[in-house]
Structures are given as structure tokens and as C-alpha cells.
Amino acid sequence: MSPFTGSAPRTPDWQHLRYEVDDGVATVTLARPDKLNALTFGAYADLRDLLAELSRDKSVRALVLGGEGRGFCSGGDVDEIIGATLSMDTAQLLDFNRMTGQVVRAIRECPFPVIAAVHGVAAGAGAVLALAADFRVADPSARFSFLFTRVGLSGGDMGAAYLLPRVVGLGHATRLLMLGEPVRAPEAERIGLISELTDEGRAAEAAATLARRLADGPALAYAQTKALLTSELDMPLAAAVELDAATQALLMNGEDYKEFHAAFTEKRPPKWQGR
Numbered sequence: 001m002s003p004f005t006g007s008a009p010r011t012p013d014w015q016h017l018r019y020e021v022d023d024g025v026a027t028v029t030l031a032r033p034d035k036l037n038a039l040t041f042g043a044y045a046d047l048r049d050l051l052a053e054l055s056r057d058k059s060v061r062a063l064v065l066g067g068e069g070r071g072f073c074s075g076g077d078v079d080e081i082i083g084a085t086l087s088m089d090t091a092q093l094l095d096f097n098r099m100t101g102q103v104v105r106a107i108r109e110c111p112f113p114v115i116a117a118v119h120g121v122a123a124g125a126g127a128v129l130a131l132a133a134d135f136r137v138a139d140p141s142a143r144f145s146f147l148f149t150r151v152g153l154s155g156g157d158m159g160a161a162y163l164l165p166r167v168v169g170l171g172h173a174t175r176l177l178m179l180g181e182p183v184r185a186p187e188a189e190r191i192g193l194i195s196e197l198t199d200e201g202r203a204a205e206a207a208a209t210l211a212r213r214l215a216d217g218p219a220l221a222y223a224q225t226k227a228l229l230t231s232e233l234d235m236p237l238a239a240a241v242e243l244d245a246a247t248q249a250l251l252m253n254g255e256d257y258k259e260f261h262a263a264f265t266e267k268r269p270p271k272w273q274g275r
Contacts, residue, residue, distance in 0.1 A: 005056050014050060016043040018068070024061040024215035025208070026054060033069025038077035039125055041084075044099055047129075051106035061215040061222075061274065063110070064207045065133060066117040067126075075124025075147060082151065097157075100125065104159045107132040108230050111223040113214045117207035118142040118194075123182075128158040131167065134226060135195040135210060139203040142185045144193060150180040166233060168192050218256045219274030 018029040028050065030037035054060045067073050076082060085093060107114050107129070116122075116133035123145040130136050130144065146164070148157045155161060155177030164173040168191045176183060188194045198206040214222060224247050232240040251257055255275050263270035 010053055010057075011049065014046050016040060016046040017050070019050060021060060024059060025211045026060045026063040027208075027211075028063060028065050030065075030067045030073050033067075035077060036071045036074035036121060037067040037069065037126070038074045038080075040077050040080045041096070041099075044103055047103045048099060048106055051103070051110050054112075055106070055110040058274070061112050061219045062211040063112060063114045064117055064204075064211045065107075065114060065129065066204055066207065067119070071120030071126075072116070072118045072122040072142070073126025073129060074121050075126050100158045104128060104132045104163075109227075111226070112219065113211075113222055113226065115207045115211055115214075117204045118144075119201070119203045121145070123147055125158060128160050128163075131160065131163050131193075132158075135207075136193065137196045137198060137203050137207040137210060138185055138188065138194045139198045140185045140200050142188065142194070142203070143182045144176075144188055145180060145182040146176050147180045149178060155180070216272070218270075218272045220254060220256060221251060224251060 018027075018031045020027050028047070030039075030043065032038060032040075032043075054063065085096065088096070113135065114133040115135040115137055116130040118130050118136055118138040120141050121143060122130045124147045127144045127146050146155060146160055148155045148160070160177060161173070164177060167173075168176070172191045175181075183191075183193065185194065185197055189197045196206060196210070228240075228243065228247060232243065235243070255273050256270070259270050259273065
């Protein structure tokens, strides 16, 4: 996303989520604990718009996405979304489904690492939000359920049929998306759906620790690595290695590359500038 902004100011308040930032680490918390953080139209829109704003804010270097209360996110609210969509026409339904996909694209395309801190349920759209993150840090209570076929819809919702096979392989993805059965933390770790399995109740803390490590690191290198991981998923090898070469040539002209050499020579830790 372009870092250039127009005349519109940053949004000061977000009604459908809780947001804070501390020394380069942003924390976004889904905050409807009484509803297991079920998503509403407003929550989707806030996530989409907040990620777009943060992508233009060079002060943010890592983001943790979590849920308040007993779980991460139980998916779309049955009454406020599923009930409401029954009265929508095709154009309105297309607008809604495009918006949910825009949230996933924003997670994948933002220029900083996103860490999902998962505890309890991550179901439906909640499972896809975690899937779209760069890292999934989860405690033993975590369980992922891609429930779309269980409500009569395609399992390929919000990019799940694109992302999940690339994370866990086609065989596991077929089973998870078709059957919609829950995958508990031990199996999720075994098949690669979880990046780090923590002790009970420690997912948020471990995610914050990882975010701090990333925020203190070479931000531009991380941003370009993330961009290449996403861009090269569908590229032939020749195009991928050419893109790698061009990216490395640009980074070799950067300040962080020079700083590494200076730090190595002077036997000190590098002071990354993100440029």
C-alpha cells in the first residue's frame, strides 16, 4: 500500500475494536467478549480501514491481532451478519463479500508482520483472519474451525482456499475446508497451522514478545520478505529469482545493509533504521 496520504486525518477512534500502539508495536483487539468476538459489518470495515491507515504509518513495525475474553473470534455474528444477508440482493452480497476479502488482502499486503495471538475458538472468518497473519501464536486451548460449508456456503471464503493449501498442504486444506471440523492446538501445530504453541494462557504474551523482536529488527527487510512471500506464490521460478535479485539490489543500497557491516566490524549489535 502506498505511504502517501491525502488531506484526511487519521481516524482517532475505532468503535468496533480496540487499538493501541507502543514503540512501533500495534495491538488490535477484537472486543466483543460476550459474543466470543463475533464480527459485525462494522468490525470488518474497521479492520479494513485501520490496516490501510497503519500501512501508511511508518511508525508501526509489527502488529498483534487478538481477541478479548474466552476466545479469539467465533466468526461472523449469526444474527447481525448471517440474518441480515438473507434480505440482501446480489449486489449488496457482492459488496459484503468483497469487503471481507479486502480485510484478508490488507493483512497480507500491509508492510509489517502480523501476529495472530489465538486462544480458544478461531472459527469461520476468525480462522481465516488468523490464517492470513504471518505468524499464528496459540495456546493449548486454541481450536480452528473453517465452518463455511456447515452453513451451506463454499469453504473457499475470504481467500481460505488460496491461503490454507499453501500453509498446510492440499490434503489437509481439503479436509478442513470441506468438513469444517475443529482442529485443536496439537494437531494444528503438527500440520503447520500454528507457528508457535505456548503454555496455557501465554499466547498474548508470546505474541507480544515476537512483535517486539520484529519491531526492533530490520523493518524494510521484513517488509520486502513478506511482499516476496505473497507475490511469488504463483510465479514461475525464473520470475521469482529475478524479483529476488531486484529486491536485493535495492536493499543493498539501503542504510540497514551498511549498518550491519559497520556493526559487524565494530563488534556491536546493529542499530536498524528500517531504511
